[in-house]
Amino acid sequence: MIPYARQSIDQSDISAVVEVLQSDWLTQGPLIERFEQAIAQRCGARHAVAVCNATAGLHLACLAAGLGSGDWLWTSPISFVASANCGRYCGASVDFVDIDPHTLTLDAAALALKLEQAARQGRLPKVVVAVAFAGQSADMRSIKALARQYGFTLIEDAAHAVGARYAGVAVGNGEFADMTVFSFHPVKIITSAEGGMVLTHRADLAQRLRLLRSHGVTRDSSQMTEESHGAWYYQQLELGFNYRITDLQAALGLSQLARLDEFLDRRRALAARYQTLLTSLPLRLQAPQPEAESAWHLFVVRLQGAHMQRSHREVFDGMRAAGVGVNLHYIPIHLQPYYRELGFKPGDFPQAEAYYAGALSLPMYPGLTEAQQDHVVDSLRGLLT
């Protein structure tokens, strides 16, 4: 089976991890800071805080933004559930803004309308999580302008978008979001096995993220409420978590970061090749977002209802039967049983639901060969024509 995504691990990655195993530190050692600095430098961010996964990163980002009970977090319904769950972890209410049917990212015009209404009702969100879906940022310029106007904290969920760019700068750079969250899960652009990072330009947010990442405990005497008792002394200032990454993971992440441009080139070439090979098929592709350069985490297609000989499900099953591990990103979050319990229902976000009715993610990862890609396209053609 050709998978939809797969990590690319070479000898340099293996050696980097083995070196850590032979060193003094398996966790809380020097490689974590080196990984943070390398990502910060690559993205042009002032601060980067490594965490055990992007879900933890989103949770901490929401806490650092002051999100709590009585507040609202808004996000896109077409994302992994973590983009919304981070609000629930903080005790906040969650709501969604429908996607733009072309770019498949949070629709900035729909956001503007919903904010106008929310302002009248006194229910403005404290946090908006804009998802860089499939590796492509949303209309961050417009969303940032709305963040200024309405005073919400803007978090970019860039789990898919390590190495992507927006308006000429790296995603994560801090120009368009207060905080950006990356994932290093094996299916993503680079991997540290599990792992994530929160990037920000703001020193106050970075300090809070670091504190909360490690139990709310500090050894920095300038943060303490009383004089240090001695070299052993630490204080717990608030209720934090153990959301730390290990040195083993940071070593793998660093080694993968050195290969990021190689991965991005390959993903771009595969995306361009899909675009050419799929032109004659009755499919809609994700439209480019002006100013965005995707990292091509996913290659998503939508079946065009009117011309379909087979149902969406038949095409999905037919692809799997042909040895192509297609996937579907994502089931609209508001239709998950947990969110329905909170009052959401079918029809709430029609663009997200229409997308879900015809979506398919085709295999996309650096090790995908052209022969395999041809097999994907031929299988799809056989099912659609």
Ligand SMILES: Cc1ncc(COP(=O)(O)O)c(C=O)c1O
């Ligand atoms: C958009 C998005 N956000 C957040 C996450 C959570 O990432 P992690 O697995 O690193 O916690 C994922 C993972 O699939 C994702 O796709």
